[in-house]
Amino acid sequence: QVQLKESGPGLVQPSQTLSLTCTVSGFSLTSYNVHWVRQPPGKGLEWMGRMRYNGDTSYNSALKSRLSISRDTSKNQVFLKMNSLQTDDTGTYYCTRDRLGITTFDYWGQGVMVTVSS
Amino acid sequence: DIQMTQSPSSMSASLGDRVTITCQASQDIGNNLIWFQQKPGKSPRPMIYYATNLANGVPSRFSGSRSGSDYSLTISSLESEDMADYHCLQYKQYPPTFGAGTKLELK
Numbered sequence: 001q002v003q004l005k006e007s008g009p010g011l012v013q014p015s016q017t018l019s020l021t022c023t024v025s026g027f028s029l030t031s032y033n034v035h036w037v038r039q040p041p042g043k044g045l046e047w048m049g050r051m052r053y054n055g056d057t058s059y060n061s062a063l064k065s066r067l068s069i070s071r072d073t074s075k076n077q078v079f080l081k082m083n084s085l086q087t088d089d090t091g092t093y094y095c096t097r098d099r100l101g102i103t104t105f106d107y108w109g110q111g112v113m114v115t116v117s118s
Numbered sequence: 119d120i121q122m123t124q125s126p127s128s129m130s131a132s133l134g135d136r137v138t139i140t141c142q143a144s145q146d147i148g149n150n151l152i153w154f155q156q157k158p159g160k161s162p163r164p165m166i167y168y169a170t171n172l173a174n175g176v177p178s179r180f181s182g183s184r185s186g187s188d189y190s191l192t193i194s195s196l197e198s199e200d201m202a203d204y205h206c207l208q209y210k211q212y213p214p215t216f217g218a219g220t221k222l223e224l225k
Binding site for chain 2: 035043044045046047058060061094098104105106108109110111
């Protein structure tokens with residue numbers, strides 16, 4: 001069945017780089033886009049960026065200078081790297097998927113909580 | 119970017135009440151809108167696709183509608199399990215943008 005699972009460090013120091021992995025199963029990264037969405041504690045959801053099925057990427061312009069998304073299709077993994085972390089980057093980070101004309105944001109990972117603190 | 123103005127930000131209602139949450143889009147998004155339910159500590163769960171289509175497994179007391187640039191999620195008769203946060207998302211234009219969310223609590 002379809003699954004997405006985020007993994008990464010729970011604690012990152014300010015100014016450091018966040019590295020997260022989304023491991024997927026039950027579908028192919030060459031057929032579906034994978035998105036990253038984050039949520040500060042007690043606040044709303046923010047779209048961060050996506051890895052398209054063909055390897056192209058799109059980013060939220062507010063994060064573009066700090067954010068990089070890549071993938072390893074052989075391992076069914078999508079990676080997020082964001083540098084220069086600050087305390088307001090604290091929150092839960094999710095990956096989710098879509099496929100144009102088929103389905104949109106239907107399955108989500110359980111999320112990984114990231115705290116930016118010294 | 120398209121702005122999604124969601125209201126109310128929070129509300130309290132009684133069991134059996136009819137509840138409506140609204141998102142207004144700043145530009146035309148057609149029907150490219152999803153409603154999510156999110157319970158504490160859980161991932162968002164799609165409830166309504168394409169503005170009006172019920173997702174698989176969602177109770178029929180939930181419905182979605184559109185009037186121009188206003189999109190509504192309605193719960194016809196509130197049940198205790200419906201207490202949650204609700205979010206709208208437009209995906210007509212990149213970047214996808216969410217409403218600020220509505221916290222639904224029991225009165």
